[in-house]
Amino acid sequence: MQNAEQSRGENQKLVRGLGPLDATMIVVGSMIGSGIFITSAESARLSGAPGWLLLAWAVAGLMTITGALCCSELAAMMPRAGGVYVFLREAYGPSLGFLFGWTLFLVIQTGTIAAVAIAFAKFVGVFAPAIATDHFLVRPMHLFGGYAISLSTEQLVAVALILLLTWTNTRGLETGKFVQNTFTFAKTAALLALIVIGLSLGWKADSAALSWDWWDSWKNGWSPQLAQPGFTVVGGLALALLFGKAMVGPLFAQTAWTNVTFIGSEVRDPGRNLSRALLAGCGLVVVLYLLANLAYVATLPLDGIQHAPQNRVAVAAMNSVFGNPGALAMAAAIMISTFGCNNGLILAGARVYYAMARDRLFFRRIGTINARSVPAAALIAQGIWAAFLTLPRTVIVDPATGAVSYGNVYTQLLEYIVSADLVFYVLLVVAVIVLRRKNAAAERPYRTWGYPIVPIISVLLAAFLIVDLAYLAPTTSGIGYLLVLTGIPVYFAWRGGFSADRSA
Numbered sequence: 467m468q469n470a471e472q473s474r475g476e477n478q479k480l481v482r483g484l485g486p487l488d489a490t491m492i493v494v495g496s497m498i499g500s501g502i503f504i505t506s507a508e509s510a511r512l513s514g515a516p517g518w519l520l521l522a523w524a525v526a527g528l529m530t531i532t533g534a535l536c537c538s539e540l541a542a543m544m545p546r547a548g549g550v551y552v553f554l555r556e557a558y559g560p561s562l563g564f565l566f567g568w569t570l571f572l573v574i575q576t577g578t579i580a581a582v583a584i585a586f587a588k589f590v591g592v593f594a595p596a597i598a599t600d601h602f603l604v605r606p607m608h609l610f611g612g613y614a615i616s617l618s619t620e621q622l623v624a625v626a627l628i629l630l631l632t633w634t635n636t637r638g639l640e641t642g643k644f645v646q647n648t649f650t651f652a653k654t655a656a657l658l659a660l661i662v663i664g665l666s667l668g669w670k671a672d673s674a675a676l677s678w679d680w681w682d683s684w685k686n687g688w689s690p691q692l693a694q695p696g697f698t699v700v701g702g703l704a705l706a707l708l709f710g711k712a713m714v715g716p717l718f719a720q721t722a723w724t725n726v727t728f729i730g731s732e733v734r735d736p737g738r739n740l741s742r743a744l745l746a747g748c749g750l751v752v753v754l755y756l757l758a759n760l761a762y763v764a765t766l767p768l769d770g771i772q773h774a775p776q777n778r779v780a781v782a783a784m785n786s787v788f789g790n791p792g793a794l795a796m797a798a799a800i801m802i803s804t805f806g807c808n809n810g811l812i813l814a815g816a817r818v819y820y821a822m823a824r825d826r827l828f829f830r831r832i833g834t835i836n837a838r839s840v841p842a843a844a845l846i847a848q849g850i851w852a853a854f855l856t857l858p859r860t861v862i863v864d865p866a867t868g869a870v871s872y873g874n875v876y877t878q879l880l881e882y883i884v885s886a887d888l889v890f891y892v893l894l895v896v897a898v899i900v901l902r903r904k905n906a907a908a909e910r911p912y913r914t915w916g917y918p919i920v921p922i923i924s925v926l927l928a929a930f931l932i933v934d935l936a937y938l939a940p941t942t943s944g945i946g947y948l949l950v951l952t953g954i955p956v957y958f959a960w961r962g963g964f965s966a967d968r969s970a
Contacts, residue, residue: 480547480731481839483639486739488647492726492810493747495650498657499807500585501719502755503780503800506762510771512712513705514688516763517680519771522709523759525927526716527752532924533891534723534748535914536898538741541727542912543901545736547841548821549727550894557897557904560825561957566890567822568953573855573879574887575815576848578722579808580855583624584874586804588776590623592797597623599872606872612861614872624856627805631812632849638838639732642813649806656799657754660780664761668787674763674771686768694938710934714884717931719755721887722807723748724894725814732817737911812852816844827960855879885935885943886950888928895924 484492510519540553548567555563570576591597597619604617635642669675679685683705690697690704699707726733726743733739758780762771765783774782780800784792820841823833829847836842859872898914898921914920936943 479835479839480841481639482732482734482736484643484729484733484739486735486742488643489726489729489733489739489743490747491647491650492729492814493723493743494654494751495646495806496722496725496810496814497720497747497751497807498650498653498754498803499582499719499722500800500804501715502657502758503796503803504585504777505715505719506759506771506779507774507777509712509715510768512693512708514683514686514693515679515681516674516677516768516771518683518705518709518712519763520756520759522712523716523755526713526720527756529717529891529924529927530720530723530748530752531745532920532927533895534744535916535920536895536924537724537727538744538912539898539910539914540894540901541730541740541744542737543908543910545730545733545740546821547729547731547817547824549730549818550724550890551728551818551821552730553727553897553901554890554893555825557900558893560827560961561954562893564822564827564957564960565950565953566893567818567827568956569883569886569890569950570815570818571848571851572952573883573949575811575818576852577855577879577883579628579811579815579848579852580624581874582804582808582811583627583852584620584856586627586801586808587620587623589797589801589804591620592794606859606861608861609858614859614861615857616859616872617857621856625853627808628812628849628853628856631805631809632845635809635813635816636836636838636840636842636845639840642809642840645809646806646813649802649809653799653803653806654750654754656802657758660784660796660799661754661757661761663787664765664783665757668761668765668783670765670767670786672767673765674768675760677768697938707934707938710931711938713931714935716755718884720748720751722811723751725810728814728817741912812845812848816841816848819848820844827957879949881939882942882946882949884946885932886946888932888935889950892925892928892932895921895928 506519509522513519513522541549544552544556546552551563551567554566587597588599599618599620601619602616603619603622606614606616608614634645690700690708693708697704723744726740726747730736730740762779762783765786766779770782770786771779781793781796784796788795819828819832822828823830823844832841832844832847834841834843859874862871862873863869899918901908
């Protein structure tokens, strides 16, 4: 009853100002960031053949589509601010919903915002060399263990981008929608241009696509121990396990499709438009991603994909066709892409913390909206934490030379959370089955196509990846689970405070 009252209350305040095109642009714009332009390098190194590279993206796309089919039923059934947080809360109880929202705020959403902002700054550096990761305004200060904190010109640009987009989204839904639609159209056009150019002009005699060894990784000079130093498994099993790890990049180039559910209270005719936006947006992006990778293998040799400078496969592909002007054009396109992606992440993510605060499971102020009918306090809290996540660094010491270099700690945090995020994915899909039994009488404007086969396929694929990553990277997987579990004492602290408030 309380949840229904909150839903009515938020619907009176949050404005349903997003139509079907706007919702689709949030799906597409949140998904297309920097991942499609760089992650294929690592996937190609792990899989060792162009056929396996394309299959990794295809299977990741299958997980995205099956997940979207399941999520569409939940989104149409419960079109509320918070989206996945609400679905998990209704299916499993408030504790699991909170753990999702807590992890989203701690690292998944904010860490992704930080990572995409750094990617934007890196490509700004292509045009302005003074913006660089090692051009320090505040040199790294070692904190503890292998961590430091710094402020480089690259980090400054990333912080400025986060704060700018946070501010524009506090100006009202119409402003955020305009930025999102404009940049999503622009970057989709840029990705289409990459595909058309690569598939029409990019064919080279030494390209991976013209290789006879589309599937035989060993003939391409691949070995499990080269792909994963210290790996002891050999043969086909080794390839299967490393293929699972090769899917991580493609999966996380696509994960933000759930963002549109976070703004369910602001979509017009949500029973129809949310499901259409999810299916149309995910379908479009999966096809574009497959075609982009086909353009890579048509343009570059396998070694050129695996060892593209700084993993910038798209830049290497355009450089192969047009030389330096092509590389610069691709860098500009990626700047547009990351700018638009971050706007979608910032716009949508704040609605989850807003919903948590409405349930009195986050700071009360976060559950308010400003005069422009947007959750400004949630946006600001998210922006501050995401900006902070651009500043910490990991300290890397070369054992041979003793030379010290620095990485970004949020990248490490995102690696830690991969397995935990897949667990939330499984819980989301299974929630369709749980709520079919728990709340069978609820109105469902959309019902999952292929039920129950589609949810089962989705869960089996995700379960394989969870087990695979736990085996290949037990330390990072374990730390990921620990990061999620930090939310348990926080949840009980908030619940205790809530109970005290009510009794008072």
